[in-house]
Amino acid sequence: MRSFSEIDTAVKRASKGIGFSWGISEEVGKNIRLLEMFGLPGLKNLNQYYKILKEKKFQNLTLVSKENSSKIPYCPIIAGINFLDQVNNLEELEEIKFDNLGFPILFIPFVSRASEIIGKRIFLTIDEKEFLLNFNQSIYSNYLSSDVLEKSDQIKIKFIENKNMFSETEWQELYKLSEDTFVEETDKLKQNAAGAGLTDND
Amino acid sequence: MESKLRDPKKIMKLSKLGSFHQSKLSFLRSFLKEFKDWKYNRDLFDLDEGGFGRAVYSFSKDRRVYSLVCFANKINDHERSDRVIATKWDAAFVLYDGIPTKKDLDRLSNDVPQQEVGRMSYKELTLSRANKSVRIFEHVVESLSNGKQPDKEKLSKVGYLYRTTAVYGSGKFGLADRFRIKNREEIYGPFRLEMMLVYLVRQFTFDQVNHIAKHKNSKGAVELDDDICKNLGIGNSTGLGMAPFIVNHPALLNNWILARETALKKIREIKKIDENDSKIFIDCLKKSLKNVTSWTTDSDFQNKKIKSLISDLYKFINFIEKEFSFEEDYAFNQIYKWIEKNLRDECIEYIVSMMMEPYDYITNPLLKSMSADEDKYFTIPTNKNVSDLRNILEDNYSDILKIDFEKKESNQNFWFISKNKEEPRLADRYLDKGSELEQPLAIARDICKLYARISNQKNSLKIGKFLIENNDLRHVVRRAFIVEKFPYAEIQDNTIGSNLMPIDMLRLKLSFFGAVKFDPRSDKWLRINMFQGAPLPKNLKKFDDYWVYNSLN
Structure with a gap:
């Protein structure tokens, strides 16, 4: 088994070898490490992408907008x-679409890291495949394939506002149970138990 | 009185960093301090009469066990080489996480001796190999088998029976990734498991030499005297592989240097020096002279440094004994001011190390701050603007921005990764091929490029937008924002200039390891000694933190 550290280093070098700058290669190294750690086929997809990249042209998307579309597939990197890099400005768009993005698995870790930067979960769909990106701590998905995914018709990204996944009633019900660990204070304990002084204002 | 931390622009110059010495903060000393209460055991010792076979040593505490697995192999004399291009070694070692089974040992016996070519698993933590010292190994075996102790003078010239030529960790060749073990408290300090491996290897070398001698003459052989063992360490041959590490780990480098600088600052701020503390300082200083005067090397570069160190040390001792009193307020601050004015870097940094000796309460809390989670600082804050970046460059790289990279000599060298060994190397840009595959280690040059590139950009331009057209400099944009948080993260010198001394980079790292007796074999590799004078594992419980000054050699 290859360690994550080996994967990071080899991917960084391979990315430089294929023509990306050192700075971008460093990002790709970290990303593939992340994908592999989350159990997604990062290295496999990258390897296939780099094989094709030698022969096929991919479009560079520089300024990201609400709807991004290209006849030539976008380079996922x-x-x-x-x-x-632009996520702080993109968050207000609520939903962003990318039509025709190549090797979309390679795009996921950038979005996962963006989720950590803005402090919001991001819901990403690649056609019918769903990914919930949780602050770059985990990825929850209905996609378990370890195959190479060469293209996507449409990718949608939604920024999810921070809110609890439970109702106020559910919270109150649970909180009531937690109160069973508390002690009812007598008047004397109310006076002394917190360790305060004789007056409240000294 | 509040003392200031020393200026990173002075401290982070390579000539200064190349003058650092071991101290209480050094990793091999902090390793021994941490593991002194662990149970040591030799679990297996299955060598044949020639000393070839396998052995297992362990440290255990509560439910945690670390086992060193040793494989001693027969090699021909002509196959023995310290160079990284070697493919066979007298012995190969791996530190196993837990207690290895017979099946594990069989698996490891195939892979460990192959080193870089073998495959390790997440159960293995560190990996190494070592060669016998041809200068003394046979002499020791012969002496012991003849019932005599070896010639101490001969031993003192070498200082070890074996020399490691590489120690690998952190995921290399399939070894466990750091994240798997980083929450273990006993290894919070950097390189703890590498230090453990080297320390246990040292014991293996003594056991092996005793074993061979006994098989040569079962009735007449004697065991190597404990005091002699104690004064032998493990040699290490280090080449350029280590140099880029300190460039590639800026947050870690900062934490090492910051710990040292913080210790110095706090010591200078002590108003009244306890008599016992001043005694410890002077005692360690005088005892350490033995380490310096017995330091031999063929290197002119190092001999000049040793000469300057010895003459400055005598000058300093004369000052302390005749002109100075520890009764003065802030005595260590006075001392520091005096040494900075009167002595050279080699001795200044030596004395800075010595100043830490009495102060466990200052150095111990710093040990845990010497690791770093580099990934935490990886993401570039792209919502900052060009003006922020410009300020960082002007504040933190002012000396570097003065370097003229139009000059040929400023670009003389380039760092590359060798195809056959996948190790960093240095070559002449104008004589050697391959500069188009240069590694991103020319930080000073690229910072200057970045500064020029932002000079005609609007101050309000966001870094995210700036990067769209300037991703070729993304690696140094990242560094600049790291350096903003970590003042000692960057070497304040040109790492590709014609006057670069790469061994300064090695020396810096090795001083933090706790190495002594740096012996440069060229400007690109050197030999050192580790654990010379250290207590033997069986005596660790009676641990004396000043062992480093008790060497007889």
Whole structure:
């Protein structure tokens, strides 16, 4: 088994070898490490992408907008880098679409890291495949394939406002149970137990 | 009185960093301090009469066990080489996480001796190999088998029976990734498991030499005297592989240097020096002279440094004994001011190390701050603007921005990764091929490029937008924002200039390891000694933190 550290280093070098700058290569190294850690086929997809990249042209998406579309498939790395770099401005768009993005698995870690930067969960769909990106701590998905995914017709990104996943009633019900660990204070305990002084204002 | 931390622009110059010495903060000393209460055991010792076979040593506490697995192999003399291009070694070692089973040992016996070519698993933590010292190994075996102790003078010239030529960790060749073990309290300090491996290897070398001698003459052989063992360490041959590490780990480098600088600052701020503390300082200083005067090397570069160190040390001792009193307020601050004015870097940094000796209460809390989670600082804050970046560059790189990279000599060298060994190397840009594959280690040059690039950009331009057209400099944009948080993260010198001394970079790292007796074999590699004078594992419980000054050699 290859360690994550080996994966990071080899991917960084391979990315430089294929022509990306050192700075971008560093990002790709970290990303593939992240995908592999989350159990997604990062290295496999990257390897296939780099094989094809030698022969096929991909479009560089630099300025990300609400709707992004191209006849030539977008490069997932350049699109991802720019999504990551611009995410502070993109968050207000609520939903962003990318039509025709190549090797979309490679785009996921950029979005996952963006979720950590803005402090919001991001819901990403690649056609019918769903991914919930949780602040770059985990990825929840209905996609378990370890195959290479060469293209996507449409990617949608939604920024999810921070809110609890439970109702106020559910909270109150649970909180009531937690109160069973508390002690009812007598008047004397109310006076002394917190360790306060004789007056409240000294 | 509040003392200031020393200026990173002075401290982070390579000539200064290349003058650092071991101290209480050094990793091999902090390793021994941490593991002194652990149970040591030799679990397996299955060598044949020639000393070839396998052995296992362990440290255990509560439910945690670390086991060193040793494989001693027969090699021909002509196959023995310290160079990284070697493919066979006298012995190979791996530190296993837990207690290895017979099946584990069989698996490891195939892979560990192959080192870089073998595959390790997440159960293995560190990996190394070592060669016998041809200068003394046979002499020791012969002496012991003849019932005599070896010639101490001969031993003192070498200082070890074996020399490691690489120690790997952190995910290399399939070893466990750091994240798997980083929450273990006993290894919070950097390189703890690498230090453990080297320390246990040292014991293996003594056991092996005793074993061979006994098989040569079962009735007449004697065991190597404990005091002699104690004064032998483990040699290490280090080449350029280590140099880029300190460039590639800026937050970690900062934490090492910051710990040292913080210790110095706090010591200078002590108003009244306790008599016992001044005694410890002077005692360690005088005892350490033995380490310096017995420091031999063929290197002119190092000999000049040793000469300057010895003459400055005598000058300093004369000052302390005749002109100075620890009765003065802020005595260590007075001392620091005096040494900075009167002595050279090699001795200044030596004395800074010595000043820490009495102060466990200052150094101990700093040990845990010497690791770093580099990934935490990886993401570039792209919502900042060009004006922020410009300020960082002007504040933190002012000396570097003065370097003229139009000059040929400023660009003389380039760092690359060798195809056959996948290790960093240095070559002449104008004589050697391959500069188009240069590694991103020319930080000073690229920072200057970045500064020029932002000079005609609007102050309000967001970094995210700036990067769209300037991703070729993304790696240094990242560094600049790291350096903003970590003042000692960056070497304040040109790492590709014609006057670069790469061994300064090695020396810096090795001083933090706790190495002594740096012996440069060229400007690109050097030999050192580790754990010379350290207590033997069986005596660790009676641990004396000043062992480093008790060496007889």
